[in-house]
Structure formats: structure tokens, C-alpha cells
Amino acid sequence: MKFERIASDPNSKARAGSITTDHGVVETPIFMPVGTAATVKGVHQRDLEQEINPDIILGNTYHLYLRPQTDIIEKAGGLHKFMNWKRPILTDSGGYQVYSLSANRKIKEEGVKFKSHVDGSYHFFTPENVIDIQRKIGADIIMAFDECTPYPCDYRYAKRSMHMTHRWLERCLIQNEKSPFLYDYTQTFFPIVQGSTYKDLRLQSAEYIASKGAEGNAIGGLSVGEPAEEMYAMTEVVCSVLPEDKPRYLMGVGTPINLLENVALGVDMFDCVMPTRNARNGMLFTAEGTINIKNKKWEDDFSMIDPAGYTFVDTDYSKAYLRHLFKVNEMLGKQIATIHNLGFYLWLMREARKRIIAGDFYSWKEKMVKNMDKRL
Template identity: 60%
Template sequence: QRIIGADITMAFDECPPGTAEYDYARKSLDLTLRWLDRGWNHFNETEEKYGYRQSFFPIVQGCVYPDLRRKAAEYVAEKGADGNAIGGLAVGEPTDKMYEMIEIVNEILPTDKPRYLMGVGTPANILEAIERGVDMFDCVMPTRNGRNGMLFTKNGIMNMRNKKWATDFSPIEEDGASYVDTAYSRAYLRHLFISQELLALQIASIHNLAFYLWLVKEARKQILEGNFIPWKKSMIKRVTQRL
């Protein structure tokens, strides 16, 4: 990661499935923490290669077990890294368990360093995680789901393969966050999906990525204005409904 010039170098870890038994999760965490020590030491013993700062983020694992998550979070926090990641969630465990683990970990991780939730998630997941103190996210969902015809919008989820869109010539999303939202109609986008045209995948991916970026920018705005909690509640109702 040093050599390829990564801005953020991630610690090497093992991500057990969300349904892993306790003994497996414990052994897996011990392995992850040993790898963390080796990676952290090597990172600090090597120099930045290209004239700009490179950061190192440890990863908190521990599956769905509170004691393992606390152990990992305490160990990670002691490193004093530029930021910290929360891994091993949204991998098969119930959603309420994911939120519980985020709360446990974020009670321990320092508040003055970015908290990065790896591989999450739906718009609702992101808003719930922000409320629980998460700062950064990554996820394949905007593009993967987009390529399969699912569009996330401010008013709900659209399956563009559904016949109901065949004669709907209104914009994809009237007040959408991307140029594609008003450049193409819902009927045309459905036609592209049904015809298996690659342009459909591109339009849907651009739309979803723009929506996700709008969502987190708007969340930041609402936090600064002191309105995040009521806004979040109303947004979750909107973005989770099927159109």
C-alpha cells in the first residue's frame, strides 16, 4: 500500500461471517490484532514515498460479541492512528446487531479521529450509523444495485425493470442530484434495462452515486444546523419505501 501510494493504508484483518461462533470470532480477532501490530510497526518504520502524507487505519473486528468488540476498540484506540475503521459488519448479522456493535465501538474510539464503517450500506444504514458517530463509509451498493436496475431516490426505491415505468416519461428524478436525472426519462431507462443496453448500467450507477453523495452532504448540513435527528427520521421513512 505504501508502494501504490495509498492515501489511507488499511491494516490487514480477517473478517469472519456475522454468524460466526464465539470461539472462531475470538481466534480471528487475536489474529487480526497480531497482524495489526506487524502492520503498524512496518508502517512506522517506512517512509512516505511520493512526497505526501499517507495515513494508517487499524480495523476493529469482533463479530457480534460485545466483549470482543470492546477489546478490539480499546486495542485500536491505543495506537493513536490518524483514523480508525470498523469492519466485519453487514456480513450476515441482523441489522439491530450491527447498530449495537457500532454503538459499543464508538463509545471507545476517539472522537477526534475519523471513524470509518467499512462496506455499509443502504441509505438508512448510513443515516443510522451517522447518528451513532460514524464519519466515513464505502460500499458497492450504489453501483452494484444500480447495475441490477435498483435506483435509490429521495422518495424511495425504484426497480427500473418494473412494467409500471414503461409509459412514465417523467424525469428519472425531478430534483435529482445528477444531470442524468433530468436528461433521461423513467420509460427510456426501463427500455435500456429491458434491452440489456450498457447505457442503462451507466445511468443507474451515476444516479445512485450522486444520490449517495447528496445524502451525506445533506446529513452534514442538518448536523451543523442542529436538525439531524428529526430530518433523519423523516428521511428513513422516505428512502426505504418502494415506489
């Protein structure tokens, strides 16, 4: 993998760059649609590639491990071939999913024992086998196994957890170094900064992760319920330490406003289920604010979903029509809403990139944040 910085914003820490992988180039800043189970939920692969057109998508190690199981993916020749996706893929390590199974998992030094949400069977993730699982899945960028702490989190627990994440990282690095690539392309490994919302822990973790010299670095343990101001404060602390010549990935974030504010702090990569999950519930993101398309006010509104043409996807349907589809529970409604939201997220990041290169990102960001912080 190669990362190149192309431009920096003069009034913030925002930067535009490119990540070159064996499956193609990713222009940053970038939002990665979440393809949890080898599909971006509700979107046909053709529409994903031609309409939404992301440079990279994300797969989920925990879910793919359980279904269809990694041996099936390996027999198919890796996730790219299994799902017929020719562009880059990033996989998380499953740490967040294990965190979310708080009532059905036990964490210890060796790893995490957890109960499958599918059939109740028990499984064990270790730093070593998570690397092996991601080898079989075959993503271009793979993640270290970490513990994601909850919010709020006691300082002593956050500190213990951070140090265990660091010890797990050492084991991941050893396994990553000695395990061969399974397919005809390389994989790039990202470690993860932890430390909850404590500045001293975040600094310590960022310094430790930076010292490993990885080709990219991730920031985990945020967007877990903390106020946005705390998220931004921790991101700013971490980005002040992580090397400027490596991509920075903020995991699991977030709203369109979260994305722009974190781009301004120096983050390059994002992922979140929000645009797809909210779309399936009738919540649409636009440059003028959010729309609950189920509301009666849209019943006879025949204006387009995005009349200003901010997104580049073909969702030229009226609000009244989309509301009708939701009211009669037609699948097409969820599909249109999902394509719209993902299209908006991708447009937002591409426009941010243009603004960074042009040198007027900060003023544009301030205007966009104000506009998007409305309920229409």
C-alpha cells in the first residue's frame, strides 16, 4: 500500500490524499459503505458500483466468520471473488462486535470467548486467529484485534484495557509477519488506538501505535455513546501524534456532521452503518438537513428527494412517492433511500476533497455543518 498526501487545508488539519492498493486507488477523505455480510445491505452490486461508486467498502470479520464461514470464502478465492467486487476492501477485526455482545462474551488475556448471535454456539477470538481469519477473507486492509471500551468507562478499566490492546497488538504483529498472503495480492495491517475519553491514555496509546511504523493507523473506541465534543477532542489529541504521512481511519463514525468535523481534524477514512440503517427506517440525509420521509408532511410533496442535485446518484423520485413506498412497505422504498444516503455520504467526502485542494474547505465545512444540523 502507498499513501500520498496531495493537498492540505490552510485553515484546518484537513488533507486530501490517495491510497494505492493492489485492487485500485482510494481517494481520501473517504467514506466506506459497510458490507457487513459480503453485501452492502439493500443495494445491488451493480447499483453499488455504478451509482454510488465507492473506491472501497468494508467487510465485517465477526459476521463473515460466522456466515458464510471463512473456509467458504477461502474456497471462493477470497471475499473479492465471493461477492464479485473488484475494488479495495477493508475488514475490521471483530473487536467492536465482540464489545457489543457484552452479555455473551468473556474477555481474558488470551482472547475473547463469545456466544454466536446466530445459533448460540461458542467461539474464541485471539489476536492470532483474527489475523488468520482476515487472511482467508482476503481484504486489502486488515485490522488489529482490540478491545473496544464502553462509554462511560472507569479510568482504571480504560487503562487496563488499553494496555491489553497493546499486548494483543504485539501478538497480531508477530502473526501478521509470519503468516503468508493466501491470494495474489498483498494485505496491509492497521493497528488501533484506544484509551476511551481520557486524554492521557489517548496520547499514550497514539504514541505506542505510532512507534510500530504501520502503513496506516486506526482510531477505535469512539462513537460509542460519548458526546460529539468528546469524540472531537480525542480525535484531535490522537491526530496530533499519529504520523502525517500515514492514513488515519476513524472507526464507526458517523453522521455527516461528524465526518466533516473529523476531516477538519486530520482524519482520512470513515465507516458507519448509519446511512444504510437510517435509510431503511426512512431517515434521509441531505445538504439542507435530515428528512423523516414517513412524516405526513411529505404525502403530497412532489419535489425531488434532492432537488438541489447535491448527490450524483440517480434517485430522481419525489418525496411523495418515496413516502408511499414506505407506507405500503415496498422494498423499493428502502433501496431508493439507501442509495440516496450512501450517495450523499460519498458526495460529501468527494466535495470535501475538492474543497481541500481548492483551499476553501474550512469555510465550506462551517456552512455545511450549519445547514445539515436541521430537521426538515
